Amino acid sequence: MQLGSVPNVNLNFDRKNLSDSTLLRLYESLLVPRRIEEKMLILLRQGRISKWFSGWGQEAISIGAVEALKADEFILPMHRNLGIFTGRKIPLERLFAQFQGKKSGFTKGRDRSFHFGSIEHHIVGMISHLGPQLAIADGIALANRLSKEEKVTLVFSGDGASSEGDFHEGLNVAAVWKLPVIFVIEHNGYGLSTPSEEQFAFKNFTDKGLGYGIEAVRVEGNNVLDVYQTIVELSEDIRKNPRPILVEAMTFRMRGHEEASGTKYVPKQLMEDWAKLDPVENYEAYLESIGVLDEKTKSRINTKIKKAINDGLELAFAEEQITPQIDEEIQDVYFPFEQKIISPQSEKTTEKRLVDAISDGLRQSMEKYPNLVLMGQDIGEYGGVFKVTEGFKPTFGADRVRNTPLCESAIIGAGLGLSIKGFKAMVEMQFADFVSVGFNQIVNNLAKIHYRWGQNADVVVRMPTGAGMAAGPFHSQSNEAWFFHTPGLKIVYPSNPYDAKGLLNAAIEDPNPYLYFEHKGLYRSISDSIPDEYYTVEVGKAKLAATGDQVSVVTYGMGVHWAKKAVEEMGISADILDLRTLLPWDKEAVRETVKKTGKVIFLQEDCITGGIGAEICAWISEHCFEYLDAPVMREGSLDTPVPFAPNLERAFLPVDRFKEKLQLLVEY
Structure with missing residues (x-):
């Protein structure tokens, strides 16, 4: 017919x-x-x-x-x-x-x-x-x-x-x-x-x-x-x-x-x-x-x-029209979950690079949660392009460590389907840039489903991100701000191996949808002694990476390392506040450091316009004005795509411009 x-x-x-x-x-x-x-x-x-x-x-x-x-x-x-x-x-x-x-x-x-x-x-x-x-x-x-x-x-x-x-x-x-x-x-x-x-x-x-x-x-x-x-x-x-x-x-x-x-x-x-x-x-x-x-x-x-x-x-x-209850509206954005921090019981530690810490946390989460399924391109025998899941398939089996076709949208959606049946899902984006193909599933399904009809999305999307490797416009983007504007998501971005393991474990524990950003430039360039045992880091809690009294630098990810190097080279006494969690971000920690120094600059690797720094700087101006001794400043990358040639990429990134602006702020 x-x-x-x-x-x-x-x-x-x-x-x-x-x-x-x-x-x-x-x-x-x-x-x-x-x-x-x-x-x-x-x-x-x-x-x-x-x-x-x-x-x-x-x-x-x-x-x-x-x-x-x-x-x-x-x-x-x-x-x-x-x-x-x-x-x-x-x-x-x-x-x-x-x-x-x-x-x-x-x-x-x-x-x-x-x-x-x-x-x-x-x-x-x-x-x-x-x-x-x-x-x-x-x-x-x-x-x-x-x-x-x-x-x-x-x-x-x-x-x-x-x-x-x-x-x-x-x-x-x-x-x-x-x-x-x-x-x-x-x-x-x-x-x-x-x-x-x-x-x-x-x-x-x-x-x-x-x-x-x-x-x-x-x-x-x-x-x-x-x-x-x-x-x-x-x-x-x-x-x-x-x-x-x-x-x-x-x-x-x-x-x-x-x-x-x-x-x-x-x-x-x-x-x-x-x-x-x-x-x-x-x-x-x-x-x-x-x-x-x-x-x-x-x-x-x-x-x-x-x-x-x-x-x-x-x-x-006969039922009355709805009387809006703002507290309930906000509360229902996330599935109810109260994190209980898990501290390691043993003092045994091992020197690990950031990439090793991520792999360690993921392995221990797989052991802790038999219902956790990993999905991503080339994560099986190959171990992923950054080798985070190397050796996982022989240990946990092909059912739980799943190579996928090149279809980010379907795999993120499949993660939600697993969650509906009581499973946990971790989806690896080969590069954070590729998440654009799965954007709809994240912002319209994962983020909104609990608010809409009470179903949680127990899905963590791992996002290898960042520039500095001369990888060009499609393998170097910082795109965390794309999602920062979306209620219902949680976003974490560790700057060091300890936080990398603890925040990943915490994200997997939480039955809400997470974006977990991990900077490719930090994978093998930094290391630290971290606990061998399973542990978690508090989500939504910032941490001072350095303390000082002249100025406050609020930042995250690679920005923490740029800031530490800059203040050391310039001889500046600075609070460097590592946000660690971008959504929800730690307002009280930001307030305290601004109150302490009276001068604040936000540093991000992302392009300057419309970035996370813009929101936090606006919040500081509105809520901390009485503590300020200088204008709130921010610095980020140029408002261009990420260029390929190393010299162009260095000019794109905010490192030198940040130092100049930091000096202006100190002298204000």
């Missing part, structure tokens, strides 16, 4: 060996989202709800899928999958409260419509960017495999969303790792108003399976029996023989992308032809034709559904 052609009016229902009770269960399940839609469209016209994303005409796909899977198998739905939520028996009053932005909704009014999940119901909600869902499904399926659970994960995508890179990455990772995921593509002909022929140049998604090395099947998406029986058969198979399968469900969207957009862009004849294939009306007629459904039963089911809808709406509308 091609979307542009006149569809076959006969949906060819075949009950096979399904019982009458199963057929009626599917009918009632199919009817619920349709009746809800009918009610929501009335409420929308009345102005009692603000927006609606319709799945009218596509209900059979959701119902066939949700009824086919076991109740404890995860489903990751999209805009048009109301039937997944009703099929998992989510209380309608909570569902309607979610639609209305009420406190008892799943997001406490913080997100809209279907942008939520419920672990209790084994549903992981979407974000507006669509494609990232596929990678999360990969992570859930990976967790099932690692736990030896014979379970299937099912994730939806629209044909429009398939144009995103996340679609390719999600399928590719599932294929390479043989993950038991069913990728259901709702092929409804349009991405908002853009028809399929302007989205892709192939006819059917079943053609794509071969390219990924996975099976692909096509179903009549408006035929609930076809969808249900296909998903049952496939899921039973891949529970025993894990692998991904692509299911293309041919269907049509009978209403607008959302109600405000309308359907004027759809040819009238095409709309009329597809209306003849309405999944609810056709299935109802089929059940009547074989004597399974009569008027009495139909009336009873409809009465039951309408009462449940009206009762749920009455409860949801």
Whole structure:
């Protein structure tokens, strides 16, 4: 059945060996989202709800899928999958409260419509960017495999969303790792108003399976029996023989992308032809034709559904509008966690470079947490490009030390999927610069998921960063400020081996998402005697790297070493405050050093404009003005990309400019 052609009016229902009770269960399940839609469209016209994303005409796909899977198998739905939520028996009053932005909704009014999940119901909600869902499904399926659970994960995508890179990455990772995921593509002909022929140049998604090395099947998406029986058969198979399968469900969207957009862009004849294939009306007629459904039963089911809808709406509308509680809003950004500092019990230490300290901490965390999984490019046999994980694969096994394809977005998303199943994940960016490819997963999934619906993201992303090695614009960037602006993340940046091990262990302990920056230029250039045992360093606590009374230098990472060298060469008595944690940063420590010296300069390797120093200097000016004896100053790298030639790179970095400005500050 091609979307542009006149569809076959006969949906060819075949009950096979399904019982009458199963057929009626599917009918009632199919009817619920349709009746809800009918009610929501009335409420929308009345102005009692603000927006609606319709799945009218596509209900059979959701119902066939949700009824086919076991109740404890995860489903990751999209805009048009109301039937997944009703099929998992989510209380309608909570569902309607979610639609209305009420406190008892799943997001406490913080997100809209279907942008939520419920672990209790084994549903992981979407974000507006669509494609990232596929990678999360990969992570859930990976967790099932690692736990030896014979379970299937099912994730939806629209044909429009398939144009995103996340679609390719999600399928590719599932294929390479043989993950038991069913990728259901709702092929409804349009991405908002853009028809399929302007989205892709192939006819059917079943053609794509071969390219990924996975099976692909096509179903009549408006035929609930076809969808249900296909998903049952496939899921039973891949529970025993894990692998991904692509299911293309041919269907049509009978209403607008959302109600405000309308359907004027759809040819009238095409709309009329597809209306003849309405999944609810056709299935109802089929059940009547074989004597399974009569008027009495139909009336009873409809009465039951309408009462449940009206009762749920009455409860949801009766709930008061949200009264904002600022403390609660801020508190819910992070999963509740109170760090307990772990000090080493033995005094035994070993001289270690920064790279060795990171490796040591990671190894001990792997021993401490059997549910910790490492993922990254070349981290297996090769040990990573900086050899942090060298020897890990023989010790911990290929399941826990996983080489990945070159797909940062999918691997970060898979880390979130692992977290949803109770695992911990560490994702290594080969270079911090490459995180740009996974930016969306970090700032819109990892960072926001707890605030949105209470799910934590137990993921640490390691970020080899920094310049000074003549590596050019794409292997030298300092990009911590990209994430510093994003609530929900925690960011640590050690400057020495002791902190490197202790902060990494602390980040892995904490069930919140972390970015862990490690400067490549410090890997093998500094060393220190650090405890052999496992220990942690307090997150959010700065530390003085040097003390003095003339001036305060607030900095982090490589800046600590530049500052120490500068004040020594210049004979200046300075407090050098190493922030260590960038988010949340230690305001009290900054206040104390400013109060002590009255003069402060912020030093960062990152470009000067819009860096972390700008925020902290602004805070000092606002909150510490009465202690200041000079203007608050800052210095950073030039506002250019990082150049390759050594002389150009030296001019780019702030070392010499910092010394000049430091002298000005002391003499002020």
